[in-house]
Amino acid sequence: MRIHDDRRFHPASAPDYVPVQQLRSLQLERLRRIVGRAFDRVELFRRRMEERGLVPDGVRSLEDLGKLPFAGKADLRDTYPFGLFASPMEEVVRLHASSGTTGKPTVVAYTESDLRVWTEVMVRSLAACGLHRGDVVQNAYGYGLFTGGLGAHYGAEALGATVIPISGGNTDRQIMVMQDFGVTAICCTPSYFLHLVERGRELGANFSRLRAGIFGAEPWSEAMRRRIEADTGVKAYDIYGLSEIVGPGVGIECFAQSGLHIFEDHFYPEVVDPATGEVLPDGAEGELVLTTLSKDAMPMIRYRTRDVTAIIPEPCACGRSVRRIRRISRRSDDMFIIRGVNVFPSQVETALLAVEGTLPHYQIVLTRQKGLDEVEVRVEVTPEVFSDEVRALEVLKRKLEQSLEHTLGIRALVTLVGPRTLQRSEGKAKRVLDERQI
């Protein structure tokens, strides 16, 4: 099958190509403003800077950013729900939220101007993948508190494409719509797309008009891209984003498909050593740290993404001046992303505790079957819960599965295992076993 490719220039992409010197001075100007805003309006940022004797005026170069303290997921949790907002609610026009570790979500806010920036970077993202007016975009990211759905929606609409806001789920209807509406591009997780393709084959569907897939919200690999492209003729692009920074549209691949361009006029990337926090030179692998340069409602200074990557310093074949990062290969902490949902081991613990009353030893095993991510939780049987009857053990297994689904929002399979069979390690237990071949 032919791989579709469209390299027409889109005017929205102009900021992707500004000369590097001009880009750096724009970044510095924006950085100084946003650090000032965070210091003036967000207690946590001010306190952390004051503790280190730092003032916003001390930021005189982009390198000075490296002296500022980090922020992380825990800060959103600790200041739940609105503690990191830098705008009064009168100026906040949208809230989104993502799953957190304690059952409480982490909340993010947008002013009108923030939404404009978000839409702008989404337009630039879709344009980088060769989408334009006339494309029919099926948006199968979930609509709601998750940023994926609305982010892609407004971006595609502003691009001038025809948007089908179908949201996630209901695979057979997705296939019918894709075929009958002549869909040319789809936004969803790559594993869900493979599932759609597989089901489409069973139904004898014809997707010949589909030419591009904008895939994100979970880690995937080059091998998976090759499989998608060879199987379907659809050009598969990797999109990156996180709600704490803006949502989808922080970065995207261009037609060269060799690393993701970060829209660094709005999101400044650094890569640091995850253990020491030391800034690493371009090219070195470490944890991605992002600073929002233009986000008013919720500025983020040096947010630790936990995503492991490296900045690619070499210029890209596409000519964009905004730098690229390597595809995210893994995370530097225990959190894992499954079918677009962030899951922490502590959530699994909450679910197990709710059923058993005490916390059994457990291990989370991630696998990918038929292109779909699966979560298996292995739970050691304790004398307290062990029953002589098969039925009672099956009831226990089902209760654990229901509690997990209730807490995580996704289905998980429970396997009961014998006592002391799960690996114990010194200090921190290896809770997550990622066996996904991606």
Next chain:
Amino acid sequence: MKLRQLSLFLENRPGQLKLPCQVLGHAGIDILSMSLADTQQFGILRLIVKDEERARRVLEEAGCVVKVTEVLAVEVPDRAGGLAEVLEAFELCGLSVEYIYPLSAGHRGKTAVLAFRVEDPDAAVKLLGQSGIRVLSREEAFEAMGA
């Protein structure tokens, strides 16, 4: 009138059954009877031994999850239709049987002894006594198993 059995949780993978048997062997504890319930995912091994408290201790020390439950040792006529008659009595008494496994055959000539697991063993002993079913004492059951 009741027999105490040991139930063990087993994972459904090679080598799982051998471990508890070895542990009991090293401790010099003879397995008088046993049954194995299996599902796709896990199994439950049920054992009858003479010194169940010691057996439990050594098994737990070896890392097994052990539960002690009570079963009834019931005499069943060793001929065609024998078990059906006994089950009929259970049914008339309103007792539902969770599972059954054999303890011995050829006891006192033409009878077999089976372990019956019911929800309320004490109530069952009383009801069965009234309906002419013989429930063996612990000592009688051990004797029937040649221990």
